[in-house]
Amino acid sequence: MPAPIDTHISQQLLECETATIGHFRENGFIDPAIHSLLAQTRVVGTAVTLSLPPTDGTLLNHAMRLVRPGDILVIDRQGDDRHACWGGVMTHVAKKLGVGGVIIDGMATDAQTIQELGFPVWCRGISALTTKLAGLGGTMNMPVTLGGLVIHPGDIILADESGVLVVPAQEAVTIASKAIMLQQQEEAILQRVAQGECLPDISGATEIIERVNRIEP
Structure with a gap:
């Protein structure tokens, strides 16, 4: 697992709106089509990266044994735009574990449950078709491509209702x-x-x- 974000940096970034940073920075923003399911939210955390085969959510289930409070799951869906890898059960489990949020380059399901629990999820849309426990592989804590941006495990994520930004650790305090x-x-x-x-x-x-x-x- 990657080293967690420094608490002082996290507290500073929590005061920042992504759109404010968008006034002076061009790099680090993922595709705005990956949007928040909550009307108002802001999270800062350590990127824990996953790449999942289109129809398979086995590795994501396994990751729930490893994630820590404040981690942000960053999920590459390998181009799949049909299968939801995240839903109500995952939301309940992640909230209990203190996970900071999840960012999916693909679909989620059970939007009402996600919104009722107030759990931060960014995704491309909602689908009733879901992944299965098929054991087809995937990767965890390797670089992934999400919304046109390469994200590494341990990167700092700042996300709110306006979008998702990857903040370079060496520039975080200045930003x-x-x-x-x-x-x-x-x-x-x-x-x-x-x-x-x-x-x-x-x-x-x-x-x-x-x-x-x-x-x-």
């Missing part, structure tokens, strides 16, 4: 500090707008447009 600063600046901007100022004047957009207009022939 968190910048995001928190921007969120504080946004609060100040909203206060200025509430007092009657014009947003493009505050943001600098007016100045940019005027400068562009001056240099155009």
Whole structure:
């Protein structure tokens, strides 16, 4: 199992919105089609990676013996978009174990149970067709491809209702500090707008447009 994320870094990142980081960073975001089943959520944790054969969920069942509180399961479905590998039973078990959440490049099922339990799940959609215990193999804690992004076991995951971001460990503190600063600046901007100022004047957009207009022939 990969080394768990540092508690201090985890606490810092929990203050950050993925969309705030999206204002200044291009890399590390997975395909937005992999979306949260909860209307509001935010998790930070250590990536525990799985690659599952399309029809088989045996290795995922086995992983529930190994996962630790705060781990985030990151599941490559090897291109399968029909079989749900995650449902109500897995949700109950994972919640009891303290698992931070699950991110699936594929389908889930039992959305109502997931939402009632408030367990964080990101997936591409819902399917009634599920994986079976077929023992066909797969890999655990090897690099996987999820939503167009390669994720390694032990990577830091920050995920909320806006999306999923992989945060490089060596950049985590810098990214968190910048995001928190921007969120504080946004609060100040909203206060200025509430007092009657014009947003493009505050943001600098007016100045940019005027400068562009001056240099155009």
